[in-house]
Amino acid sequence: MEQNTMNLTLKVWRQKNSGDPGGFATYPVKNISAEMSFLEMFDVLNEELIREGKDPIAFDHDCREGICGMCSMYINGRPHGPWEKNTVCQLHMRAYKDGDTIVVEPWRAKSFPVLKDLVVDRGAFDRIIQAGGYISVNTGSPVDANAVPVEKEKADAAFAAAACIGCGACVAACKNSSALLFVSAKVSHLALLPQGAPERRSRALNMVAQMDKEGFGACTNTGACEAVCPKGISIENIARLNREFIGAGMSGE
Amino acid sequence: MKWSELFTSSIGKKWVMAISGLCLIGFLLVHVTLNTLIWANIFVPEDNGEIFNRAAHWLGSNLIPRILEVGLFLFFIIHIIQGYVLELQNRSKRGKGYKVPMGSEGSNWYRKSMGLLGTLIFIFLVVHISNFWISSRFGGLKEITYPDGETFHNLYGEMITVFQELWIVILYVLGCVSLAWHLIHGFQSAFRTIGVSNKKYLALLNATGIGFSLLVSILFAAMPLSIYLGWVK
Incomplete structure (x- = not known):
C-alpha cells in the first residue's frame, strides 16, 4: 500500500x-x-x-x-x-x-x-464552574429514572449546550477574549432543565461575576467563537445567558 | 446584586449599549421619516419645502419632542462613552497577540469594526450638528413667510445652501455608509444582548435589521445627493 x-x-x-x-x-x-x-x-x-x-x-x-x-x-x-x-x-x-x-x-x-510553550493555565474556567456551574442535590436513595418530566426540545438544547468541553477555543478566537460562549453553554445546560431551576438566578449572577473577575472581555456578538467551537456550541446560548443574567440582576437576588 | 454591580458587569455594560442603541434606532426612524418630506414636490407641486419646514417647526415647538430631545442627547453620550470604554477594555484583554491573525471566519469585518464605524459616525455627527441643529435651535436660520402669513425657520433653504459644497455631500454619504454597516450588526446584536435567543425571532430580526439599515442609510444619503445634483431645488 x-x-x-x-x-x-x-x-x-x-x-x-x-x-x-x-x-x-x-x-x-x-x-x-x-x-x-x-x-x-x-x-x-x-x-x-x-x-x-x-x-x-x-x-x-x-x-x-x-x-x-x-x-x-x-x-x-x-x-x-x-x-x-x-x-x-x-x-x-x-x-x-x-x-x-x-x-x-x-x-x-x-x-x-x-x-510553558503551548500550555496555558485554564484554571479560570474551573473557578467559573466552581462559582455556580453545578446543581445542589440532597444525598439519599437514587431517584427513579424519568421521574421528572422534561420536554424533548429542552432536553435536546440542554444536551447540545452540555457538549461544551471547556477547551477555551472560544476565548482564543474572540477579538475581545470573551468567555461568554463557555459560560453561556454551562448556564444554558442547567437553566433549561428542571433540576437546575432552584439555583438558576444565583448561578447566572455568580458565574458571570467570576468571569468578569477573571478578566475576560465583553461579548460583541461577532460569532467567531461559534465558528471555531469543536462542539458546535451555538451563540443562541449567549443570548439566553444575557436574558438569565439581566433577569436575575433585576430581581431581588 | 446591587444596581451598581449589575450595570458595571460585562453583560450589564453591553445591555446599556443595546438599550441606548435601540433608542437611537427609534430616533433614526423619526428623523428619516420627517426628512423625506423634502421630496414633497413629487406629490405636491410647488411645495418647495413648505411641508418640511412646517413639520420641523411643529417638532421644534412641541414640549414632548423637546423632552425626548434631551433624552436623545443623553443616549448619544452614553452610547458613545460606553462604546469607547468597552472597546478599550476589550482590546486590553488579549495581552500578547497572535502572529497569524484569526481573520473573519464566522464573522464579518464590520461586526469586528463597530468602534471604527462608530467613530466615523461620530465625526459625521459633529459636522451634522454644527450644520443644522445649532442654527435651528440657537438662531442663525433665515425666516420664510408663507402665503397664509405664518413665518417659519427656513431649514429647507439651509439644506439647499449647505449641500452645494461637494466635500460636505461626500462626508454625509460616507457617514451614511458607516451608519449602514454599524446598524446591520448593531440592530440584531442589540436584540441578542437583551436576550432574544429564539431562532425564529432572530432570523426575523436579522432580516428586519438589514432592511432597516439599508433603507434608512440610502434615504439619508439620497438627501444631500439629490440636492447637490439639483433634483431638489
Whole structure:
C-alpha cells in the first residue's frame, strides 16, 4: 500500500515559563505520515528533540479522542486547526501537503497565561464552574429514572449546550477574549432543565461575576467563537445567558 | 446584586449599549421619516419645502419632542462613552497577540469594526450638528413667510445652501455608509444582548435589521445627493 508521507516546516511558540518572554522556533519535520494525528506529529518531533538532548515542546493533551478539551493549539490563525467542529487531537496530517509551513501558537488571552510553550493555565474556567456551574442535590436513595418530566426540545438544547468541553477555543478566537460562549453553554445546560431551576438566578449572577473577575472581555456578538467551537456550541446560548443574567440582576437576588 | 454591580458587569455594560442603541434606532426612524418630506414636490407641486419646514417647526415647538430631545442627547453620550470604554477594555484583554491573525471566519469585518464605524459616525455627527441643529435651535436660520402669513425657520433653504459644497455631500454619504454597516450588526446584536435567543425571532430580526439599515442609510444619503445634483431645488 502506498504510504503518503510529507516533509513540513513547523514554527512553534517556545517559552520556558510564565516569566520568559518567549519566541518562535523553527523545526523541519520529515517523513510525516498523512494518517498521523497532529499531536502524533508533535510526539515524533519531541522524540527527536529528546534524542538530541533538547527540551521537548510542552503541549496539553489527554484523551486524544476529541472529548476531554485539553488540547489547545492555535494553528495557522485558527484554534484547533483548519477542520470545522474538530479538536487538535482529531486533526490529521492529511489536512496538509508536502512542503507546508505550519505556525503553532498557544491560546492568547491575559486570563489564560502561558505556563510553558503551548500550555496555558485554564484554571479560570474551573473557578467559573466552581462559582455556580453545578446543581445542589440532597444525598439519599437514587431517584427513579424519568421521574421528572422534561420536554424533548429542552432536553435536546440542554444536551447540545452540555457538549461544551471547556477547551477555551472560544476565548482564543474572540477579538475581545470573551468567555461568554463557555459560560453561556454551562448556564444554558442547567437553566433549561428542571433540576437546575432552584439555583438558576444565583448561578447566572455568580458565574458571570467570576468571569468578569477573571478578566475576560465583553461579548460583541461577532460569532467567531461559534465558528471555531469543536462542539458546535451555538451563540443562541449567549443570548439566553444575557436574558438569565439581566433577569436575575433585576430581581431581588 | 446591587444596581451598581449589575450595570458595571460585562453583560450589564453591553445591555446599556443595546438599550441606548435601540433608542437611537427609534430616533433614526423619526428623523428619516420627517426628512423625506423634502421630496414633497413629487406629490405636491410647488411645495418647495413648505411641508418640511412646517413639520420641523411643529417638532421644534412641541414640549414632548423637546423632552425626548434631551433624552436623545443623553443616549448619544452614553452610547458613545460606553462604546469607547468597552472597546478599550476589550482590546486590553488579549495581552500578547497572535502572529497569524484569526481573520473573519464566522464573522464579518464590520461586526469586528463597530468602534471604527462608530467613530466615523461620530465625526459625521459633529459636522451634522454644527450644520443644522445649532442654527435651528440657537438662531442663525433665515425666516420664510408663507402665503397664509405664518413665518417659519427656513431649514429647507439651509439644506439647499449647505449641500452645494461637494466635500460636505461626500462626508454625509460616507457617514451614511458607516451608519449602514454599524446598524446591520448593531440592530440584531442589540436584540441578542437583551436576550432574544429564539431562532425564529432572530432570523426575523436579522432580516428586519438589514432592511432597516439599508433603507434608512440610502434615504439619508439620497438627501444631500439629490440636492447637490439639483433634483431638489
